[in-house]
Amino acid sequence: MQQATETYDERLTAPRSWWVIAFFVGISCALMLLPLGTLPMLGGLIGGAALASVLVSSYGSARVRVVAGSLVAGQARIPLTALGAPEILDPEEARAWRMHKSDPRAFMLLRSYVPRAVRIPVTDPADPTPYVYVSTRTPERLVDALTR
Known part of the structure; x- marks a missing residue:
């Protein structure tokens, strides 16, 4: 099995x-x-x-998953090998990264009603996306799954 x-x-x-x-x-x-x-x-x-x-x-049907060596955030599927070390953002820092710290090239799966988030740098040199921003209610669990 x-x-x-x-x-x-x-x-x-x-x-x-x-x-x-x-x-x-x-x-x-x-x-x-x-x-x-x-x-x-x-x-x-x-x-x-x-x-x-x-x-x-x-x-409200957006899904965040870590499955088969990939981060699946909404419609995006990103291999974990193309991602750097994830960073947990508290509500204040998450709000800053949604507003004045944000980069228009970043991939953002954000929901305003979810106050916390995880920011993951994209390390693939061929990808112009600087980071992935993902809203999550359980950032510790997501970071744990990404770093396993």
């Missing part, structure tokens, strides 16, 4: 408050269609809430 090669897996799900907002978007759509009657109002409620829920779900 073969062992799983995945050492880290995290889904950056949207916070619960965003789901409440999606529900209120549905209510807003229903109120806009209220003058047209009951059926359009129900359609607006269902359609508006469904559309907002799809948007919240797709934004």
Whole structure:
């Protein structure tokens, strides 16, 4: 029996408050269609809430994994051999790297509702990306998986 090669897996799900907002978007759509009657109002409620829920779900479906010698962050798959020593960023430092310290060439999988992050320099000389910035709720576990 073969062992799983995945050492880290995290889904950056949207916070619960965003789901409440999606529900209120549905209510807003229903109120806009209220003058047209009951059926359009129900359609607006269902359609508006469904559309907002799809948007919240797709934004919150970002995944961070370390699997088979690669860091998989969202749609990017980066071999661990092309990465340097990872650095855990506390909330203040993570905010600085999202703002004034950021480099436009960097690959950033960031979620504003996740306060901590890991910054990993890219050591491949052929790659113009200076570093990878990844939002994570468990930076210690991610760094452990990257350095194993």
